[in-house]
Amino acid sequence: MIEKLTDAQEAMKPEYIKRYIEIGTNTDRLDYDKTLDIVNAVQVELLNQEKTPVVIFDNPIEAWIACNYAANGFRPNDLKSCVADFFTGKKPDFKIENFVFPSLCGCFDASIFGFYDFFKNEVGVSFGDKTEKYDIWRRTCELGLIFNVHNVSDHDVCIVTEKPSLVKLNEQNRIHCDGGTAVEYAGEYEPIKIYALNGTVVPDWLAIEHSQAIDLEKYSTITNADAKMEFVRKVGQERLLHLGTLVDSHLKYDKEWWTKSKYELWDMKAIFPTIDYAPHLKMLNQTTKVWHLEAVSPNCRLIQDAINDRLNRDDIEIVAIA
């Protein structure tokens, strides 16, 4: 039983984290022969099945469409043209099922292999006679998503996605790009662009536009709390609140958590052209120290009203916030 890591083992953890983040975010294009070797080894040694053909697609959307065709009897050699027909409208009636992640997630599983490799290499945990199988599984992190598809017409196939063509991270290793796309997948028909700030997926305009150019009225169009937080962080709470009117402040009260959260009630009707009064509760995230601004019901005139509104009841005394 391992109860505690040694100082030397602890010291190696950052190296493994760095190494496997690099593997997980690697953007090299796949080599077909190498991909075939990895997939066929998995099929034979881990899944106890026969080798199948492997078809590589640029991104998960195109790959998933190909999976749907493959599962419905189309041959591996026809999948590329099937996907092309789908996007060019030649097969408009073909039904695509909702996306399901495969059991082998390739580079997305890099963190798992980082964990196992650390304990295998640094702590000395033995995988015994499973070592060879582990190494076969581990090599899947060199690929994108891996869909092992059973075909109703006995034309089984493995569909593999390329890895992203671009991944940008912030200092905390979260997907992030202020001014452009944080993650991109290539694609002849459906390239994928993901916009993210500090790990939160945001609307494209929030990532792309300069903070001073962002129309503050767009704040009201965001429905996700984390995306709202990134909006406030990017444009600055001072600029946003410059449009508002302070209605109530924690400074008037002697309440521990109101003071810590720096609660303020602001009327933000300026960002809702047709609304007469739009109270918002401003608060400080106790962990990240980032400001939040959340809309509360128009009957809120005091901070206590706003808290009751958020909690949906009026008989709670807040004793802890994180």
Added chain:
Amino acid sequence: MKTNETTVKRKGICHGECIIFESKIPAEGIEEKNEGEFVIVANSETTGNHHVIDMAPDVKFFTHEGKRFMKNSSPATVRCVMADRHDALTIPAGEWEVGIAQEFDYFAQAKRNVAD
């Protein structure tokens, strides 16, 4: 919970949009069968940063009329999957109701659960 002269407040813990406040487990509450090391108490469909309560033998969850309750005879922990977004908090032993904070949608003119 009203007394003759004053309103007795329930203790409440705010962990992001997850609200945990003192309550009583309804007699008709149905105990959940949870497996795994934690229970998701506020689902994050977009970011995956779920708010979870760590499971222990004395942590039990119940549901009644669409509401969720928890009973713990020793301190429990509520935390986030991504720990850097919200610090973990200790929930004292007791009986609790678990809910989601509300926000007002000025376009729909209606309240809704805060989502992330």
